[in-house]
Amino acid sequence: MASRFARWPAGVQAAVSLTFDDALDSQLAVAVPLLEAYGVRGTFYVNPGPGSRFERDLARWRAVHQQGHELGNHTLRHPCSGEHPFVEPGQALERWSLAEIEADVLAASARLRALVPAIGRFSFAYPCGESFVGGGPRRQSYEPVIARHFTVARALGGAGNDPATCRLHRLESWVVHEVGAPEVVAAVERAVAVGQWAILCFHGVGGDYLAVEPRVLRGLLRWLAGLQPRVWIDTVQAVGEYVAAARADSLRAGTGQTSGRWAER
Template sequence: MNSFQWPNGARGAVSLSFDDGLKTHVENAVPTLNDYGLRGTFYIPMAPGGAFDQRIHHWRAAASQGHEIGNHSMTHPCSANFGFSRRALDYLTLEDITGEILDARRRITEEIPDQKAHSFAYPCGETKVGSGKNHISYVPVVAEHYVVGRGIGDFANDPVLCDLACTWSFMPTDPPAERLIGWADMARNMGRWSIFCFHGVGGEHFHLRMEALRMLLDHLAAHRDEIWTDTVINVGTWIRDHRERVCA
């Protein structure tokens, strides 16, 4: 276990994030989190007429309840191999992806003005644009504009060493509750930060069963004194500020 100091005597941290601004987020995820007094992070593509605009009043309500509305770009660009991306990363430049990020950031700031800060999540967990000799990371772009960039990975984040511009998150599909609880306990037992990346909740793609979500939330609520559960931006900001204090 590292010597990092989490707030209020906690032994580790957990963040619950939900991608793509889905219908099941406003119908299932937000109300269930509210029932437990826990806050989540919702990463939403911000293209006009898309996932944000279709449920704009729900997202504003979620933000007013303490949930984070995060940046998932404008058009959710992913690899051309997927076949569904409106603007494939393979054909974008750093200038293009910077525009995607900043345009989405501007919309979030304008539409949810009371939200003080938010984080970014890499669409499809992919962190590069271009191809061949022009295949280049856009993590530095995210680092320039955001405290936290949430990626995809296979382990809990070490708060002392992790790259805040490209943190890791667990992205399960229909996971058993025991696996979710194990990842939460990894944070507690190792002094780390476990981030969850969910999509559909009780339905839709890459779905998470409601029973599994409730069992995870039961566990987090029962261990509030040991596991700090908060939004990605709040935990990431704590880590950044702690590092700055240590280095001062």
């Protein structure tokens, strides 16, 4: 089904955001240079706690931000469900409360702003794509917590989001792992064909974990280069701000259409 969004800006038919989780070494060594080579801005979700990988390579991550890439909040402690074998008991979301997750998220935002003073606005990504705290009858979504503090947030799931109806505080994204460039291109192509916002989630690129070979990202970037300018390729925060504002504008107008003020980015 085609998107019900009235239109993307400046004749654009769809949007794509490339995201990278956990501030991995291979992202600095491989992913950032590839993005730069193709003139694409990505979103890097980091855990900025004391002693973290992000803090260890802070000078290099500051340079990434200065190049125009987004540095986003991925919490301080990266809590996930205790069902994952790599999650220690103290990191299990089943044991956390809404107050605890909010404190962690706000502390991560404060650290990001302190470590990267010019950071500006940024988006959030749920660790492991999981947006709940507590277990059994205490289980509840912390999406409302995130909605109080961010314009847009990324989860996991499918690659495409209908900009007219998607949940801006729990956007779908496709984890790119154990696939080749043709499969990645095909997933994005399906979303682009119906005017959606495709979001991809990478971890390692040529190293680290959940890794893909550099040729996968290179092949995707080469294909995306041929789609511009009809496909808008930008950070999650940039696209999310536009979609949120355009939807609000439509509601005010009461027409279901974006007004002329959103015709250009």
